Amino acid sequence: HxxxxxxxxxxxxxxxxxxxxxxxxxxxxxxxRGESLGFFPEGxxxxxxxxxxxxxxxxxxxxxxxxxxxxxxxxxxxxxRGEIAVIVGPNGAGKSTAMKAVFGMLDVRQGHVRLDGxxxxxxxxxxxxxxxxxxxxxxxxIFTSMTVEENLEMGAFIxxxxxxxxxxxxxxLFPILKEKxxxxxxxxxxxxxxxxxxxxxxxxxxxxxxxxxxxxGVSPIVMDELFDRIIEVARTGISILMVEQNFxxxxxxxxxxxxxxxxxxxxxxxxxxxxADATLQDRLMGLxxxxx
Numbered sequence: 001h002x003x004x005x006x007x008x009x010x011x012x013x014x015x016x017x018x019x020x021x022x023x024x025x026x027x028x029x030x031x032x033r034g035e036s037l038g039f040f041p042e043g044x045x046x047x048x049x050x051x052x053x054x055x056x057x058x059x060x061x062x063x064x065x066x067x068x069x070x071x072x073x074x075x076x077x078x079x080x081r082g083e084i085a086v087i088v089g090p091n092g093a094g095k096s097t098a099m100k101a102v103f104g105m106l107d108v109r110q111g112h113v114r115l116d117g118x119x120x121x122x123x124x125x126x127x128x129x130x131x132x133x134x135x136x137x138x139x140x141x142i143f144t145s146m147t148v149e150e151n152l153e154m155g156a157f158i159x160x161x162x163x164x165x166x167x168x169x170x171x172x173l174f175p176i177l178k179e180k181x182x183x184x185x186x187x188x189x190x191x192x193x194x195x196x197x198x199x200x201x202x203x204x205x206x207x208x209x210x211x212x213x214x215x216x217g218v219s220p221i222v223m224d225e226l227f228d229r230i231i232e233v234a235r236t237g238i239s240i241l242m243v244e245q246n247f248x249x250x251x252x253x254x255x256x257x258x259x260x261x262x263x264x265x266x267x268x269x270x271x272x273x274x275x276a277d278a279t280l281q282d283r284l285m286g287l288x289x290x291x292x
Contacts, residue, residue: 070109071097072263079208079239084230086254086271087243094263095243096138099212103135104128116207130158134206138213141197144186148177151185151196155203163203170199173229191222202233209233211242215249227253251275259284
């Protein structure tokens with residue numbers, strides 16, 4: 001993917017946008033009006049515009065005045081070793097944005113990201129993977145045309161050691177994946193695809209595994225199984241940071257909780273404390289109303 005930017009403009013932010021050729025044409029017209037942007041082949045030239053290479057599935061948004069609103073404000077999110085920390089909040093609260101900022105997919109204008117005490121704020125996402133971060137986005141998180149086993153192998157692309165023991169561990173965690181290892185991942189059910197995505201992230205041998213709404217769109221039976229596997233992963237000492245829209249789900253999984261609203265952390269602490277206090281849940285965002 002490549003980035004279309006107005007000449008002389010300044011970087012503002014990156015965000016998820018996926019579009020068709022038709023969408024791209026509309027974005028070109030918008031850019032010509034000084035509005036927004038998209039990805040186009042490097043070298044595309046239009047009067048007053050330039051195209052820059054950008055190695056990501058995200059794009060950077062530029063505006064004529066070079067300024068844009070911050071999405072997150074003074075957010076502190078911490079996960080202890082072997083802990084499951086859950087970020088909850090309404091739609092648009094900034095939960096997924098926070099995850100992407102932690103993973104390096106979005107620039108942090110102020111503050112720091114530290115992993116095991118090391119400041120990794122300036123590292124690229126791939127370098128963060130090398131340091132021990134694994135990330136499973138909510139959508140587009142597998143290679144649909146590749147087999148299950150090829151997906152797992154892709155997860156280990158940065159490793160130079162023998163990956164077979166790790167692959168066997170993933171198969172032990174998700175037995176159905178071993179059974180379907182020669183099958184195209186795109187032919188699997190939604191729950192099985194999610195298992196492939198988590199398994200692929202585990203192939204990097206992460207210290208911190210980040211999951212963006214891993215239970216979204218899966219059946220209750222598959223959800224329960226995925227819960228068990230996530231807890232099992234945490235018991236091995238891997239820290240887990242996950243976004244969850246449904247508070248009932250978050251309550252069943254989390255050791256700690258971060259409540260977000262409008263890009264701000266409104267409360268953080270032990271999940272048990274929040275789960276036991278309906279008044280606090282209502283005050284924070286009506287969370288108790290979602291716990292069904």
